[in-house]
Amino acid sequence: xxxxxxxxxxTLRDGEQAPGNSMNIHEKVEMARQLERLxxxxxxxxxPVASQEDFEAVKxxxxxxxxxxxxxxxxxxxxxxxxxxxxIEANSKPRIHIFLATSPIHMEYxxxxxxxxxxxxxxxxxxxxxxxCSDVEFTAEDASRSxxxxxxxxxxxxxxxxxxxxxxxxTVGYSTPAEIYELVCYVAAHVKRxxxxxxxxxxxxDLGLAVANSLAAVRAGATQVECTVNGIxxxxxxxxxxxxxxxxxxxxxFYQVQTGIQTKQIYxxxxxxxxxxxxxxxxNKPVVGAxxxxxxxxxxxxxxxxxxxxxxxxxxxxxxxxxxxxVLGKHSGKHAFLERLRDLGYxxxxxxxxxxxxxxxxxxxxxxxxxxxxxEAIIGxxxxxxxxxxxxxxxxxxxxxxxxxxxxxxxxKDGTEEVxxxxxxxxxxxxxxxxxxxxxxxxxxxxxxxxxxxxxxxxALGEVVVKIKKGNVDITGRGLSTDIIExxxxxxxxxVNKAILL
Numbered sequence: 001x002x003x004x005x006x007x008x009x010x011t012l013r014d015g016e017q018a019p020g021n022s023m024n025i026h027e028k029v030e031m032a033r034q035l036e037r038l039x040x041x042x043x044x045x046x047x048p049v050a051s052q053e054d055f056e057a058v059k060x061x062x063x064x065x066x067x068x069x070x071x072x073x074x075x076x077x078x079x080x081x082x083x084x085x086x087x088i089e090a091n092s093k094p095r096i097h098i099f100l101a102t103s104p105i106h107m108e109y110x111x112x113x114x115x116x117x118x119x120x121x122x123x124x125x126x127x128x129x130x131x132x133c134s135d136v137e138f139t140a141e142d143a144s145r146s147x148x149x150x151x152x153x154x155x156x157x158x159x160x161x162x163x164x165x166x167x168x169x170x171t172v173g174y175s176t177p178a179e180i181y182e183l184v185c186y187v188a189a190h191v192k193r194x195x196x197x198x199x200x201x202x203x204x205x206d207l208g209l210a211v212a213n214s215l216a217a218v219r220a221g222a223t224q225v226e227c228t229v230n231g232i233x234x235x236x237x238x239x240x241x242x243x244x245x246x247x248x249x250x251x252x253x254f255y256q257v258q259t260g261i262q263t264k265q266i267y268x269x270x271x272x273x274x275x276x277x278x279x280x281x282x283x284n285k286p287v288v289g290a291x292x293x294x295x296x297x298x299x300x301x302x303x304x305x306x307x308x309x310x311x312x313x314x315x316x317x318x319x320x321x322x323x324x325x326x327v328l329g330k331h332s333g334k335h336a337f338l339e340r341l342r343d344l345g346y347x348x349x350x351x352x353x354x355x356x357x358x359x360x361x362x363x364x365x366x367x368x369x370x371x372x373x374x375x376e377a378i379i380g381x382x383x384x385x386x387x388x389x390x391x392x393x394x395x396x397x398x399x400x401x402x403x404x405x406x407x408x409x410x411x412x413k414d415g416t417e418e419v420x421x422x423x424x425x426x427x428x429x430x431x432x433x434x435x436x437x438x439x440x441x442x443x444x445x446x447x448x449x450x451x452x453x454x455x456x457x458x459x460a461l462g463e464v465v466v467k468i469k470k471g472n473v474d475i476t477g478r479g480l481s482t483d484i485i486e487x488x489x490x491x492x493x494x495x496v497n498k499a500i501l502l
Contacts, residue, residue: 002258005248006041006224007241008200011273012061013044013073014238015228020279020467022474024498025057027276032061034272035068038265040241041224042069044097048087049080055087062091071095071137076125085132095135098125099167102154103142115150122157130162139167139202144175144183152190159193165200165224166191170213173206173236177216184220200224203239205231210239215247218255229273230281230288242266242287242319250313267320271376278450278465278476287319340375348379363461366482374461377480389500390440390493393418397428397485407431409489411439429488436489440496445469451484464491470499 012028012035015021023031028045035043045061046054062070070091074080076098088094100111100122107113113121122138129136138158143151155166168184175183180201188199201217201224203210214225231240245261252258270288274281283290293316334357341353348356359378364370390411399405405428410420421438425431429449437444448467453460464487466477477495481487 002252002256003223005218005222005257005259006198007245007259007261008042008044008071008224008226009035009038009040009228009241010044010202010226010238011035011228011232011241012057013046014226014234015232016046018233018235018237021232021277023276024475024501025053025060026498026501028057029060029064031273031276032065032070034265034269035229036065037262038269039260039262040068041260042071042095044071044073044226045088047073049074049083055083058084058087059090062088062094066092069093069095069135071097073097073099074129076100076121078125078128081125081129081132085129088133093135094133095137095165096129096133097137097139097167098129099139099141099169100125100154101141102151103145104147105145106142119154119157122154123161126158126161126163134164136163137165137167137200138163139169139200141169142171143168144170144180145172148183148186152187155187155191159191159197163197165198166193167200167202167226168217168222169202170204170210171202173204173210175203175213176209177212180213181216181220184217184222188221198223200226202226204233205236205238208236210237211243211247214239214244215255218248218257229269230279230285232273232277232279240286242270246287246314246319249318263318264320275478276476278467278478280452287314292316293321337375341379363482367461377461377463387501388497389414390419390436390497391415392486392489392493395432395486395489397432399428399431405431407435409435409439411436411493413439428485432485432489433492436492436496440500442470442496442499444496444499447474449488451487462487464488466491466495468492468495468499470502473499473502475499475502 012031016023032043043065045058048055048058058072070088072084072088074084081096084096100118101107102118107118126136126138140146140151140154158166168187184199199222201214201222203213225244227239227241227244229241231237245259245263248255248257248259267288270281281289286292293312337357337360338353356379360370363374390413393410393412396408404424406422406424407428408422409432410418413419419439421435423431423434423438425434445468447469451462451464453462461480461482462484464479468475475495475498477491479487479490479494481490
């Protein structure tokens with residue numbers, strides 16, 4: 001029987017900490033729900049002591065998620081540990097995750113502690129956490145640059161105090177696969193622990209080796225891998241969950257292990273995160289990149305047509321991508337549309353499905369053929385429902401080289417009241433945004449605006465992502481339309497409606 005590897009997803013903690021990846025509570029909860037559908041073993045929901053919002057998000061996720069462990073990160077500090085447990089105690093399988101640095105450079109310059117003090121702090125922190133929660137993970141930060149014998153002493157102290165998981169981290173992405181392999185083997189051989197105490201690996205991608213290092217750790221005996229969706233995370237990111245899972249699956253003959261991941265949800269999970277954060281996946285990214293299963297060279301095309309295995313080592317269906325093409329257009333019925341949603345891996349409510357079908361029919365009236373990418377764009381973060389204080393009724397813009405751009409925008413407030421305003425701006429989109437600002441009066445600042453085509457052809461569907469700031473809070477809005485001005489207005493309205501909820 002193959003050894004079981006647990007997938008510990010830290011997208012909502014380590015991933016969300018990275019610049020440009022912040023999410024609000026509604027988005028974090030929906031991402032957690034998708035991770036539950038993906039069937040990860042552990043969701044690290046956040047760092048509760050960091051802020052009240054982070055605490056509330058972790059608490060909400062712990063209350064919502066039923067199918068997997070929910071972990072909260074904390075320093076080896078009493079206040080942190082108690083706050084972490086308060087956030088996750090409602091979950092059926094809570095885990096307190098403590099971290100403490102063990103490398104000479106971190107102990108001297110960051111912690112300003114002696115090795116003896118680190119050992120004592122480890123003991124007291126794990127004992128306190130164990131008194132609150134049966135599942136306690138202790139992670140040695142910067143383990144890959146730590147003295148091995150001291151690292152073993154720290155881990156032994158943690159095990160003796162009741163830790164159930166020992167985390168080995170390559171915090172700054174410094175190690176090589178050979179070094180990680182040797183380190184995990186050394187810890188496994190020298191730390192005296194019950195069989196049920198697991199060894200976990202957490203790698204960063206500063207030198208592009210996070211996935212390779214994680215896989216090397218699995219070969220050495222690690223039974224849990226910590227990773228993120230699309231590899232997002234601090235600096236150059238973390239080990240990419242999709243690459244690790246598909247690496248272990250595709251080369252199961254070599255690694256002789258298995259995970260519990262529902263791989264057909266991988267692509268859907270990647271798309272959801274991209275939609276929420278607005279951070280696009282590079283087209284050449286392994287597994288979920290747009291070019292991962294694209295073939296342009298004639299030799300490749302000929303080979304794939306004769307046998308997929310010539311140039312595809314991963315079956316795209318295994319990650320939720322389907323090559324069999326169903327043509328959807330304005331004559332397609334709801335049954336065919338819903339069937340395609342299921343094929344693409346979407347699990348949404350009846351109400352969301354009805355709303356998506358209406359959007360599909362509207363788009364089908366404007367396009368000859370609706371593609372899978374159109375459908376993914378229409379669905380977006382299915383289930384991320386926010387109260388829409390304002391919806392778009394209509395807009396008129398005037399712009400040119402000899403006149404000032406003006407926009408008249410009419411919105412519907414709370415589903416009943418029509419509100420209209422006119423504004424001038426540096427172009428039609430700027431004018432439209434200013435008209436919306438005059439209606440909503442939220443004091444928002446536009447930080448970033450991006451637009452891209454999410455489908456092909458002259459009638460391509462355009463996706464606009466805006467990032468606005470309300471006070472110190474960053475908010476992402478997203479809009480879709482074949483008309484880029486309409487897409488821009490919808491994106492800005494999406495962000496405004498989120499801002500109103502704050």
